[in-house]
């Protein structure tokens with residue numbers, strides 16, 4: 001689904017690399033947390049999957065496509081396969097919940113009939129069936145993030161990328177968003193989520209890829225926010 005082969009990224013020649021020799025394979029249907037300190041390269045990795053950034057060295061493959069070989073004019077079409085959610089929701093503030101979700105489908109040329117079925121369906125999935133005509137400012141933060149998730153998945157992309165999707169939410173609202181992401185993942189969507197929130201990662205026990213200064217220092221099939229020592233089962237390292 002997603003493969004990084006020895007990928008490095010240096011934004012400017014003087015700076016240290018944001019990613020440094022990263023090799024990684026993410027399979028269909030996986031739920032993967034990207035963790036690591038601020039500046040460790042999580043967002044850079046996500047932006048590379050979207051082909052918003054290109055590697056300085058190495059190759060990125062997404063859905064069988066070698067991204068380096070993808071012509072720029074085909075990038076918008078390629079991105080239809082990728083749902084994206086950010087910390088700051090990025091909704092269109094003058095459009096209703098319904099219009100925010102419908103808009104993405106209009107842009108890619110879906111028929112009115114398709115849109116009028118798909119939008120109520122996905123709003124129901126994210127728990128916003130009764131709020132279709134609200135404007136974003138009439139919603140709580142958690143509800144706004146649900147709209148953003150609805151918009152990201154309405155076209156049923158095989159991959160959902162989430163960059164700190166719970167970063168602006170309180171713990172109980174975050175738990176609801178994580179339950180929603182888990183449900184979307186159970187439907188077969190591959191989810192890659194960058195986060196700083198230890199409790200969420202510890203709770204979910206999914207694959208954890210930890211970056212440190214652009215290097216993968218840990219990749220566990222079912223892990224916690226911090227590396228666990230086998231001899232100290234259950235006890236976290238500081």
Ligand SMILES: Nc1ncnc2c1ncn2[C@@H]1O[C@H](COP(=O)(O)OP(=O)(O)OP(=O)(O)O)[C@@H](O)[C@H]1O
Pocket residue numbers: 011012017018036037038039040041042043044045
């Ligand atoms: N557009 C850019 N131009 C120059 N340097 C950048 C750019 N984007 C990121 N960097 C640098 O690359 C490194 C990795 O940044 P990145 O945003 O990928 O980290 P992160 O792990 O997502 O951090 P955070 O958790 O704070 O979002 C940092 O040193 C950052 O300053």
